[in-house]
Amino acid sequence: MSETAFQIFVNALLANNFVLAMFLGLCPFLGVSGRLDTAFPMGLATTFVMLVASLCAFGLNLLLGHLHLEFLRLISYIVIIASAVQLVEMVMKKYSPVLFRALGIYLPLITTNCAVLGVALFQTAREYDFVQAMTFSFGGGAGFTLALVLMASVRERLQLSNVPDVVQGTALSLMLAGILSLSFMGFAGLGG
């Protein structure tokens, strides 16, 4: 398993896109992709949280491995990530109100996003080193943002279309995600 950082990034961004190929973070993907104005900050916020989570998980995993407490991994990941995000939110609120206004409202939504926990679990399962883990989470976040932004812009366009009533809603979003996922299949093997 000696993927270069670039390969990991490209894979997480396109070929194994978190949303479209790995089904991670679908709830926000379907929920927040209605408008471009909210989708983009949401993507940024998620990317940010994923980096934080990845960092926490990396440190925690070293600690747990050292103490031979691997069976506590899941429970400690979720607690640490949630607290870390909360902490970041408070710090951001205090020291960077501008950033907080832009991303703040999305942070609580993201805490238990499965893409965030997923990034921690996958990097552990794949035994990534520090640089790899960071690249992985950044690529994953960027991929999430890309998918979210594409989806949002398409859905905004569809607001102006005569989409049949039967299709409106989640069904349409899922079908769109399916076609998007189809078009992302071309990137398979890109990181090789």
Add this chain to the structure above:
Amino acid sequence: MSATIEIRSAPHVKGGYSVEKIMRHVVYSLLPVCAFFVFQYGISALASMVVITATCLLTERFFVRTGTQSGSISDFSATITGLLLALSVPPGFPLWMGVVTGFIAIALGKALFGGIGFNVFNPALVGRAFAQAAFPTAIASYTASFLPGRFTEFIPSSLAWPLMIPPETAEWLKLKQLDALAGATPLGQWKFEGIVASAVDLMTSLGGHMAVGPSPLLIIACGAYLASRRFMDWRIPAAVISSAGLVASVLYAYNPSHFPNPLFTLFSGGLMLGAIYMATDMVTSPVTSRGVWIYGGLIGLLTVVIRYFSGLPEGVMYAILFANAAMPLIERISQPAVFGAVATKKARRSAAFSLETPASTLRESKDVVIPIKVVSNNQPPKS
């Protein structure tokens, strides 16, 4: 007399274009391409074309009837979808898969969004991508062109039982003692075996038994007809081809032994068909001038990147689908500049007069003001 008066809103004259006319001419321009494809591959290609197009039309009719989508068969758009789909799958594509693909193309690619004008993705490519993902083996199994007896005998895979695996064409070819012609596409041959086919052969598709799609040269000619009559936006193919050519040339210059020459890239696979007939699908391409160039450039770039670096030999389809998805975004960032929004007092273009120095500017000398179009011996007295 006043009873016969009609009130309509201005303008009271119309340009000569209508949706039907555009679509009809696209179909006309596709006919030579289709004819040549049938000439290359015989009745299998013809059957595939008929079945796929018929499926598309029936599906369209079904959804129009049930009130799910707008449009009608007479607008020819479903015909175009069907023909393009048939041209982009192998001639020996099992007919039952053709039916599935045609149905998916219209249902998922068009009816879902409300019919003509509303689809986000090119319907033919949605169908093609679905088939690529669902039946990867069948859609990669080309046979060589110009096989003897192609007008009397079906390629066996065409007639596979519904839902069943199509028989191997290799066996059939072996029986006919043509096994040397088992078909890998030129792109596949390059990708997996490092063989670069001659660009000229690819261009005409006449260079012996090759497993290729319709002739790029013919497609260019038909596309030129469409562009010259303004049924197609010439900028999109121009952007796609130049961007793909540029990226391919740069990579070729960087490492000629690893990357194929740019001409091979341009004329192999479905690049020409995609650039000229699929990327230019009006509904799924941007309307703004700058957007068109960004869109085409993105397709060209992605095509080469996918072909050269990903696991697949062909990338046009995915590149176009991706660009389709990005189209609303591209359009959003490339809205045209409103007249006067970025106006300056400085002349943007060369003009006969200037605002700054009235009455004394040199440009208002006699020679400049008097245009070329005036018959010269009839110059007006101006002193």
Add this chain to the structure above:
Amino acid sequence: MSTEIPVSVSKTTPTVAMVRTLGLVSAVCGLIIVGAYQSTFDAVADNKRIALERAVFKVIPAAKSIVEFLVLPGGAIEKKVGASDTAVGALKFYAAYDDTGKLAGIAAEGSAKGYADSVRLLYGYSPDCQCIVGVGVVSMRETPGIGDKILVDKAYLKNFVALDVKLNAELSALANEVKTVKHGTKTNPWQIDAIAGATITSRAVGRAINDSAQALLPKLVPGLDKIRSKP
């Protein structure tokens, strides 16, 4: 998933109550987890061992039992004990013994990038013929219907009846690199005849074997005698 964990201390509830509850929960949950971990520990270990044995037995048909070894970077071979951390750069392999306790073959893992993701596989090496006698896939995400032909394609599997991985005279590398060649053009015993239409995955298998064998065999073969019989 729209939840948040209140970290800030509220004024209405005494801190003691919250700490008490959290402590209680943690204690209960800790107990449950430890209990579950302990009670399933043996079963999980058994499962893993059985799965491993099954995989190894598949690539080395004569094998009846296996022992896990490590080749340290210096070249020393030592038996792997317990679940302890492996030294950096150490290579893991499994020695398989037949029912008489004689070395039946060596199994090792290799991986290479395939079409969609890494293809991880286990191959069996026979010291007697200095060749690979079997290959099994540990994990892969190749396209069903194309890439997974490497599991079933009979002609392809024939490649691994006796794939030559002889070392060169200095024992520093393979005498001939294991190479995947175009379908139908295999001429030498160290070549792998690719599956037509699944070239990428076929190649990944070849690369995985080659990379792993290049790294492992030059270190393993000199010390082979030490593990001839089951320790």
Add this chain to the structure above:
Amino acid sequence: MSLLSYFSGEAFERGVHPASCKFTAGQSIKRMPFARRLVVPLLQHIGKPARSIVRPGQEVVRGELIAEADGWMSVPHHAPATGVVEAIELRPTARGPWAQAIVIRVHEAATQEVLWSQPRDMSALAPAEIIKAVQETGMVGLGGAAFPSHIKMAVPEGASVHTLVVNGCECEPYLTCDHRMMVEHARDLMEGIRHVMRATGVARTVIGVEDNKMDAVLALRAAVPAGAPIFVQDVPTKYPQGAEKMLIMALFGVEVPAGKLPLSMGLVVLNVGTLAFLGRLLPEGKGLTERVVTVTGPGVARPGDYRMPLGTPLSFVLDYAGAPAESRQVILGGPMMGQAIASLETPVTKGVSGILVLRKEEMTARAAEKLYPCIKCGECVQACPMGLNPSTLGMLAAKREYSVMGENYHLGDCFECGCCTYVCPSNIPLVQQFRVAKQILREKAAA
């Protein structure tokens, strides 16, 4: 052509090239006789309606003042014929609602000679006095906008103008009245220019004429007085070249900033017909009683440019020019921006530059055209001279997203030239939708 004009650097970018259909360009201006009754609406211009100063039964002489300007934003009207005021009542107008109009019964033997005049020595007048005199003529923009001319000439405090732009483009298909005015009344035009240059204090005049009227260009050049800073410039033929901003672009290569008037760039723009009439009316001290109107279209037997008294009902015009009864549509103005009218009793007013009659055939052909959803061909984006995105605007209009149209897509800049609808293959009535949207936004803003 689109490519050529892109690089040739003279015209504005987009626009369209409808078939010109200027069948009447070669005929000289003909005089139309008086109808039995003439109808003079009190509001023939943009601004406040004039105030009637006559009463029913009163006799009026051609050229006599019958309605006076009600303030600065208004112009007076003069009797178009000698006769008796029959009534002052509501009458149909081109813009739709009925409005107050003075109805004059024309004397059987009335002469077309304008008897009522107060000749003045123009060279003795100060600029402000000239502008006042312009208002007294009752002159409005004869190109079609009907904006009072004296307001255009009055340079507001603090602003300064340097160039008078004379608009001789006449880019609308079919229409030739300005063309004929330029050819036949070049001297009057020069006279008008002279007065307006004095009134506004500009240093030079540029006359822009589309290059499909080279005979007019030559005639004008021949008429330019020796040494006068008056320049005649041909500009590419393209619709809507006659729009002020497009003409300025073609002549000066600059864009008038969005939401600003040409005045902000030191330019005064007037129509050739306006100036030619002013050139004659100002020194003679007469009022505007007639204008030249192109009567044309497939439904007209004797098309031509007619000098007709203001207030002539359309039914009379059509009879005189030979429009058969099965004509289906009568349009005031050109085919691109003209107004289809509901009643043939509508009179010809100062802003009417053309009367276009279309036959049943053209109508049925258009009725058969099917309406499709927007297929996003982008033709309208390439055609919109204002650089808008009619495609998206149209989709927004269909979903009633009017405020988005105004805020994000610059709906306010649309001047309804009709290019987008002209090119639309889906036959979407874009201009109509935009008109509705603008109206709704205006109402919203007012509320």
Add this chain to the structure above:
Amino acid sequence: MTTAVQARNFDEFMEGIWRQNPVFIMVLGMCPTLAVTVSAVNALSMGVATSFVLICSCALVSLMRNVTPKEVRIAVYIVIIATFVTVVDYAIQAISLALYDALGAFIQLIVVNCIILGRAEAHAAKNPPITSMINAAGMGIGFTIGLLSLGVVREILGAGTLFGVSLFGANFQPWVIMVLPPGGFFVLGSWLLLFSWWARRKEVAKNV
């Protein structure tokens, strides 16, 4: 009296199965729904695992509802859920490694499945253990049904088998897309379409 309680319990039970089906009606817990349903067996296992976590967590949350201050309740829920997920994780490893590999990280991702947290917060925290367990069981079964209806379609089309039993004979052409990510989206989308079409038909019929 008993019948009333029974009826209420039955309502609680049916709520999750039909009226508030987590997959089809509430569209929750999408990630595992789409990721693991490539075969009916996987779908069933995932459904059972989730149901187990759901029932146990709801029981424990309900038991502790009176000693949990509201400020720390979410933390308590998450810890409880994570505990049972860990238990399930080890249990599946002990039962079948093959299944464990097939479900992958999605077993651990049950932790962030919004159905469970949602049930804990909305129901278990306010109701006695038995009621909340019944409700949770209904939800769990509803979720399992949802997963199964996806898994069955995807397995039949994607492999020509159902629970591993071949349906169409050896020559069946698998629709590979069904076991790929787009297939998941399409199948769930089609199910939702079907439900929405059916609901509209019913509505129309009612109005007529």
